[in-house]
Amino acid sequence: MENLTNYFGRNIKDKRIVITGGTTGIGKAIADLLVSLGGRVLIFGRDQEDFKNAINDIKQQFPDAEIYGTPADVTKKEDIDKILKLTDDELGGLDILINNAALPADGLTGNTYEDYKYVIDTNITGYLAFAEESISRMKNQKSGHIINIGSMSAETKSPESTIYVATKQAIRGFSTSLRKEVNSFRIKVSLIEPGAVTSDMQTGTKEEHEEKIDKMEMLKAEDIAMSVLFCLSQPERCDIVTMQIRPHLQII
Incomplete structure (x- = not known):
């Protein structure tokens, strides 16, 4: 077998990569890893301060990094268009899309139409919109990879998160069907489904998260980033269709 350094880096270096929700949590960990391997990465998130902190941190860690982006909200068509223009202008196209931007949500009772519509627009419509635009850029080059974080x-x-469950069930079905739709274009589609991961979406303090990580009841964002890398590193003939990652002691 070839050197593992080459194996894990060969499909990343100089690739044009967009990460939705790439400023915090899982998205930021993915950005760190792919930038470190020479990827040309564009990130965005809706919070301006989070975006500024993420960009500054990546530039500090990797002074030669090609990192781009701007604050943007996946629920706004004008923001989607802004990100796509930046992708075309700065990256000159797109090779890899990481669909990651998502919001937590509780049960249906006690929520308003406006509350769950915004979650649905973020967790489902945002994924569809960026997948559609990515495919339009990938199909002519007969290559590309879309990874949906489910x-x-x-x-x-769980009955405590009915709305969130609905959106992630949708992403599961969407990923399965989309892979069949774009297979002939030689575009790969992978679905990664993490269990509990430390992030802003989880309840509890940072200290409580660290305690759960020590007890093997919660994953680090970096664990999911490594799973993304594994999917991206496969040879052209090999698709990782679905990957589930759970903390060792999270019984699901």
Whole structure:
């Protein structure tokens, strides 16, 4: 087998990569890893301060990094268009899309139409919109990879998070069907479904998260980034279709 350094880096270096929700949590960890391997990465998130902190941190860690982006909200068509223009202008196209921007949500009772519509627009419509635009750029080059970050909530179906479950079930079905739709264009589609991961989406303090990580009841964002890298590193003949990652002691 070839050197593992080459194996894991060969499909990343100089690739044009967009990460939705790339300023915090899982998205930021993915950005760190792919930038470190020479990827040309564009990130965005809706919070301006988070975006500024993420860009500054990446530039500090990797002074030669090609990192681009701007604050943007996946629910706004004008922001989607802004990101796509930046992708075309700065990256000159697109090779890899990481669909990651998502919001947590509780049960249906006690929520308003406006509350869950915004979650649905973020967690579902945002994924569809960026997948559509990515495919339009990838299909002519006969290559590309879309990774959708889902959730084990699609399997556990907790009654405390009905709205979130609905969105992640949708992403599970969408990923399965989309792979069949774009297969002939030689575009890969992978679905990664994490269990509990430390992030802003999780309840509890940072200290409580660290305690759960020590107890093997929660994953680090870096664990999901490594899973993304594994999917991206496969040879052209090989598709990782679905990957589920759970903390060792999270019984699902």
